[in-house]
Amino acid sequence: MLSRTAENLFWLARYVERAEYLARTIDATLRVTALPAAYVGKTNEWDSALLTAGVGPAFYDHYEEANERNVVEYLSFSAENPSSIKNCIEAARLNSRSVRTALTSEMWDTINSSWIELQAVWNKGPANREELAKFLRFVQETSLRFDGSAYRTMLRNDAYWFSRLGVHLERADNTARILDVKYHMLLPEEEHVGGPLDYYQWTSILRSVSATTAYHWVYRETLKPWLIADLLILNDTLPRSLASCYSNLVRNLDQIGVAYGRQGAAQRHARGIRNRLEHSHMDDIFQHGVHEFIQEFIADNSRLGEIITKQYLI
Amino acid sequence: MAVAFDEMNGLGEDLRPAYQELSRWLKETPPDALEYRRQEAELLFRRIGITFAVYGDSEAQERLIPFDVIPRIMSATEWTLLEKGLKQRVLALNMFLKDIYHGRDILRANIIPEDLIFQNPVFRPEMNGQDVPHDIYVHIAGIDIIRTDPDNFIVLEDNARTPSGVSYMLENREIMMRLFPDLFARHRVAPVERYPDELLSALRSVAPHSASAEPTVALMTPGVYNSAYYEHSFLADKLGIELVEGRDLIVKNDEVFMRTTEGLKRVDVIYRRVDDDFLDPLTFRPDSALGVPGLMSAYAAGNITLANAVGTGIADDKAIYSYMPDIVKFYLSEEPILKNVQTWRCREAQDLSYVLDNLADLVVKEVHGSGGYGMLIGPAATKATIEAFRDKLKREPEGFIAQPTLALSTCPTCTDKGLAPRHVDLRPFVLTGSNHTTIVPGGLTRVALKEGSLVVNSSQGGGTKDTWILSE
Numbered sequence: 001m002l003s004r005t006a007e008n009l010f011w012l013a014r015y016v017e018r019a020e021y022l023a024r025t026i027d028a029t030l031r032v033t034a035l036p037a038a039y040v041g042k043t044n045e046w047d048s049a050l051l052t053a054g055v056g057p058a059f060y061d062h063y064e065e066a067n068e069r070n071v072v073e074y075l076s077f078s079a080e081n082p083s084s085i086k087n088c089i090e091a092a093r094l095n096s097r098s099v100r101t102a103l104t105s106e107m108w109d110t111i112n113s114s115w116i117e118l119q120a121v122w123n124k125g126p127a128n129r130e131e132l133a134k135f136l137r138f139v140q141e142t143s144l145r146f147d148g149s150a151y152r153t154m155l156r157n158d159a160y161w162f163s164r165l166g167v168h169l170e171r172a173d174n175t176a177r178i179l180d181v182k183y184h185m186l187l188p189e190e191e192h193v194g195g196p197l198d199y200y201q202w203t204s205i206l207r208s209v210s211a212t213t214a215y216h217w218v219y220r221e222t223l224k225p226w227l228i229a230d231l232l233i234l235n236d237t238l239p240r241s242l243a244s245c246y247s248n249l250v251r252n253l254d255q256i257g258v259a260y261g262r263q264g265a266a267q268r269h270a271r272g273i274r275n276r277l278e279h280s281h282m283d284d285i286f287q288h289g290v291h292e293f294i295q296e297f298i299a300d301n302s303r304l305g306e307i308i309t310k311q312y313l314i
Numbered sequence: 315m316a317v318a319f320d321e322m323n324g325l326g327e328d329l330r331p332a333y334q335e336l337s338r339w340l341k342e343t344p345p346d347a348l349e350y351r352r353q354e355a356e357l358l359f360r361r362i363g364i365t366f367a368v369y370g371d372s373e374a375q376e377r378l379i380p381f382d383v384i385p386r387i388m389s390a391t392e393w394t395l396l397e398k399g400l401k402q403r404v405l406a407l408n409m410f411l412k413d414i415y416h417g418r419d420i421l422r423a424n425i426i427p428e429d430l431i432f433q434n435p436v437f438r439p440e441m442n443g444q445d446v447p448h449d450i451y452v453h454i455a456g457i458d459i460i461r462t463d464p465d466n467f468i469v470l471e472d473n474a475r476t477p478s479g480v481s482y483m484l485e486n487r488e489i490m491m492r493l494f495p496d497l498f499a500r501h502r503v504a505p506v507e508r509y510p511d512e513l514l515s516a517l518r519s520v521a522p523h524s525a526s527a528e529p530t531v532a533l534m535t536p537g538v539y540n541s542a543y544y545e546h547s548f549l550a551d552k553l554g555i556e557l558v559e560g561r562d563l564i565v566k567n568d569e570v571f572m573r574t575t576e577g578l579k580r581v582d583v584i585y586r587r588v589d590d591d592f593l594d595p596l597t598f599r600p601d602s603a604l605g606v607p608g609l610m611s612a613y614a615a616g617n618i619t620l621a622n623a624v625g626t627g628i629a630d631d632k633a634i635y636s637y638m639p640d641i642v643k644f645y646l647s648e649e650p651i652l653k654n655v656q657t658w659r660c661r662e663a664q665d666l667s668y669v670l671d672n673l674a675d676l677v678v679k680e681v682h683g684s685g686g687y688g689m690l691i692g693p694a695a696t697k698a699t700i701e702a703f704r705d706k707l708k709r710e711p712e713g714f715i716a717q718p719t720l721a722l723s724t725c726p727t728c729t730d731k732g733l734a735p736r737h738v739d740l741r742p743f744v745l746t747g748s749n750h751t752t753i754v755p756g757g758l759t760r761v762a763l764k765e766g767s768l769v770v771n772s773s774q775g776g777g778t779k780d781t782w783i784l785s786e
Binding site: 001002003004005006094097098100101105108109112113116158162256260312313314 | 360361362363537538543547548550551556557558559561562572573574575576
């Protein structure tokens with residue numbers, strides 16, 4: 001297929017995934033900030049929402065204070081923020097338009113009708129919290145419909161695989177960023193200095209990767225920070241965990257490799273990361289520093305993006 | 315202006331046979347139901363994303379072409395005549411182009427003045443002596459047809475460069491079949507759906523000799539911001555070929571390749587929807603970012619077929635148009651089946667003085683204009699506009715032609731005040747491949763939605779209708 005088509009499919013999937021992630025982040029932050037101050041402590045949750053979205057410094061070019069109104073606006077609707085939800089959906093639509101031939105009509109319909117709704121209903125932004133909640137649900141549903149229609153209607157060929165690469169690369173990045181910002185809440189018991197208010201922080205982390213229920217099914221335990229870290233990093237059964245993203249990335253890259261009859265740097269690099277995740281234990285990770293581990297992962301993950309681009313997309 | 319010939323009701327109240335069933339159906343159908351279906355159709359168009367961009371209109375970057383749900387119907391007999399005329403016309407266009415870029419018999423026979431060719435900016439000297447596969451220059455032609463009476467089809471314009479609109483022919487039909495299954499069941503409408511197959515086989519049939527047995531065809535678009543982008547992606551999809559932009563292509567050793575995820579892949583035929591000027595920055599406009607450097611040298615080497623060929627503009631130029639009846643006679647020794655609109659060439663002194671004396675009654679068009687821009691419609695213009703145009707005309711008479719204001723036929727159309735006649739034209743699409751010429755029975759009917767308006771262009775408030783050709 002055309003390199004440009006593959007590139008568009010890859011980025012289209014990333015934009016949709018990112019939009020959903022931003023919606024989850026806002027949703028989780030809204031919940032935690034709605035609690036009385038005694039339960040959440042003094043940290044500015046809106047600031048950490050900006051950090052997990054990776055737009056901290058740029059935000060302050062446009063705003064003085066990281067409060068609900070400003071951060072929600074910046075992450076959702078701001079034209080200045082290149083990866084605001086609105087810009088993500090617009091970029092996704094533009095990408096879809098340029099690769100319409102590679103999309104099924106169901107996928108196009110999802111993106112196009114969301115884009116139409118964005119123009120028609122959400123052009124001015126939500127007027128109150130209730131509308132905001134509705135908007136966030138709309139974004140999550142867009143992503144679910146997009147994923148679902150891709151899964152149900154696309155031929156299982158390179159177009160599908162490149163699109164999946166985008167999903168999983170972006171997803172891994174998003175999960176890693178939450179961990180990067182919140183890792184200090186997840187340290188093992190003996191190192192941890194927090195109090196009971198952390199409970200709500202942990203829930204918030206799980207919520208932003210939609211894993212609250214999953215946690216209980218997997219561990220059958222009350223919330224333990226190191227188990228949350230284990231779930232998000234190493235547990236292959238959680239779709240948003242780093243391990244799961246990398247099983248998928250490796251599989252999709254292998255499928256491409258088989259179809260094209262050759263492997264390359266992208267396959268090797270992805271397998272390297274996957275192997276490291278597979279052979280890691282949380283104990284070791286904690287011992288060598290969670291923060292260092294996560295930062296290294298973020299760098300490795302973005303390196304994979306560059307390698308895929310070089311190998312296939314240009 | 316006199317009452318125009320109506321496709322449904324003729325010149326008076328004599329219901330024409332092809333419309334009998336429709337007329338009955340309209341009487342049975344409450345007006346609300348029509349309006350409801352109209353809204354449904356609009357919704358479908360928007361969801362599918364069948365939009366076009368209007369340049370210089372940032373408010374409505376993507377607009378819908380209004381779709382009228384009342385079909386325009388033609389009988390099999392009418393179509394047979396039209397089809398024959400179209401084939402004759404396109405054959406003549408192709409022979410003319412071959413001659414202009416080779417022996418130039420028609421110039422030596424003094425049928426067309428030389429300067430009209432050689433000083434014409436759409437004449438491409440690069441094409442002199444260059445052979446194209448099977449001598450086909452115009453693989454896809456869109457011939458704009460009007461009528462003023464039941465007996466004659468008149469060509470308003472030949473489109474031999476990159477005619478657009480065929481996606482509307484196909485999508486209008488899809489939507490009509492979805493919205494009015496009962497109405498279809500009561501007619502025998504010839505299908506249009508094989509157009510993409512016909513187009514692909516025509517394109518493959520003109521692959522260069524150096525191509526493999528399974529030639530690779532690609533559709534080249536200027537990109538998502540082009541006004542006809544939807545059509546480009548629609549056609550590429552239906553044909554199952556890659557939709558490429560200039561940056562996807564690269565020329566190496568006079569062969570054209572596209573950049574794919576598996577490396578470079580050779581392309582043999584390009585159905586290009588990019589104007590000549592932008593094809594190759596090394597040959598044409600150096601500032602073109604849409605083109606492919608070296609494409610013309612691959613073309614000259616015979617390793618790539620461009621459809622339509624480079625330089626076809628010389629055949630659909632409005633100044634050449636007036637010579638079309640002579641062109642048909644010269645190459646085919648036949649009488650033209652399709653009429654021309656009477657045309658005054660302002661470059662000729664006698665014609666100019668007639669035009670200047672009768673500006674208020676005439677339509678004056680720029681020779682190189684298109685899309686309905688830059689023309690004067692005498693009867694509809696104010697005195698001041700006419701006088702301003704008169705100056706323009708005197709300053710550069712060779713830039714204009716004039717035609718009588720024709721009462722284009724009308725067709726019943728949904729309006730705010732119920733069904734009313736609106737002026738229509740028709741653009742059938744003529745495909746020419748190595749061994750035959752095909753016209754899918756139908757075309758794009760464009761309708762001027764404003765009462766009394768004669769301008770059907772979508773960029774100027776025109777709409778479209780489905781076109782039904784009835785089987786015997």
